[in-house]
Amino acid sequence: MSNTATWVGIATIVLTATAGDILQSRAMKEIGDLGAIYRSHGILHVVRRVLSSPSFMLGLLFMALAFFSLLVTLSWNDVSLVGPASASLTFIANAFAARIFLKERVDSRRWLAALFVAGGVALLAK
Amino acid sequence: MTVPKYLLLLAVAVFAACGDVCLGRGMRDFGAVTGANWRLLLTALWNPWVLIGIALLILFFGSYLTALSWADLTYVLPATALSYVLMALLAKVFLHEHVTLARWLGIGLITIGVGFVATGPALTVAVRRHPEKEPGPATASLGLNKGGRSDT
Numbered sequence: 001m002s003n004t005a006t007w008v009g010i011a012t013i014v015l016t017a018t019a020g021d022i023l024q025s026r027a028m029k030e031i032g033d034l035g036a037i038y039r040s041h042g043i044l045h046v047v048r049r050v051l052s053s054p055s056f057m058l059g060l061l062f063m064a065l066a067f068f069s070l071l072v073t074l075s076w077n078d079v080s081l082v083g084p085a086s087a088s089l090t091f092i093a094n095a096f097a098a099r100i101f102l103k104e105r106v107d108s109r110r111w112l113a114a115l116f117v118a119g120g121v122a123l124l125a126k
Numbered sequence: 127m128t129v130p131k132y133l134l135l136l137a138v139a140v141f142a143a144c145g146d147v148c149l150g151r152g153m154r155d156f157g158a159v160t161g162a163n164w165r166l167l168l169t170a171l172w173n174p175w176v177l178i179g180i181a182l183l184i185l186f187f188g189s190y191l192t193a194l195s196w197a198d199l200t201y202v203l204p205a206t207a208l209s210y211v212l213m214a215l216l217a218k219v220f221l222h223e224h225v226t227l228a229r230w231l232g233i234g235l236i237t238i239g240v241g242f243v244a245t246g247p248a249l250t251v252a253v254r255r256h257p258e259k260e261p262g263p264a265t266a267s268l269g270l271n272k273g274g275r276s277d278t
Binding site: 021022024025028029031032033034035050063067068070071072074075076078079080081082083084087088090091094095098099102103104105106107109110112113114115116117119120123 | 142147199228231236237250
């Protein structure tokens with residue numbers, strides 16, 4: 001399978017995984033500390049709270065899409081390229097998306113980290 | 127940040143790396159999946175390695191969601207970046223993939239980058255400033271824990 005196909009696969013993983021991460025992070029922030037809910041209400045209540053969140057369920061759909069994109073792309077190329085490349089590019093996409101959609105304070109430290117990760121990804125592609 | 131919270135972040139990294147490596151090992155039994163033979167994916171779901179990979183990724187998912195419930199997304203993702211290094215090591219040892227010098231350098235850069243983030247604050251969003259939205263005893267414990275979340 002060609003390199004282009006691998007990178008299209010990686011891009012698909014990144015987009016779907018980012019959408020999933022943002023939606024799930026939003027869901028978890030709405031629900032609150034799972035550890036605290038578990039200690040006061042038990043594990044069943046935690047599961048019910050998580051599964052009844054619309055953001056979580058939509059996020060789950062995107063995670064499933066990301067998962068199948070990962071399976072397909074892994075069949076085209078090495079896990080040591082596809083795994084780190086898709087995960088770290090998802091990290092950069094998430095830095096932008098978290099700032100825009102979750103209003104997280106992405107400071108210079110976090111942007112600097114994004115640059116290092118981008119450099120690392122360029123080396124992974126060699 | 128407490129020791130159990132750091133252990134949880136470590137668990138996220140270990141489960142993610144082991145899960146991906148198992149998936150990679152499983153998919154190796156099938157060859158390239160294309161549009162013409164996409165049904166291969168359904169068959170792949172019954173491969174033992176893919177099943178173990180899925181089980182590990184479910185464990186990853188549980189620990190990841192728990193971490194997201196008390197930390198920023200842009201904190202949890204990089205703080206668990208040890209998984210990149212683990213993944214390269216596991217791929218080299220168990221899948222005998224050739225990890226070139228350039229890939230090792232790339233993995234090193236990624237790890238340095240994420241080191242910046244891990245030393246910063248875990249939570250910057252103001253979501254939990256409104257715990258009164260949460261009814262019942264969960265509200266009380268959320269309120270009590272609030273102070274502990276920003277001490278990174």
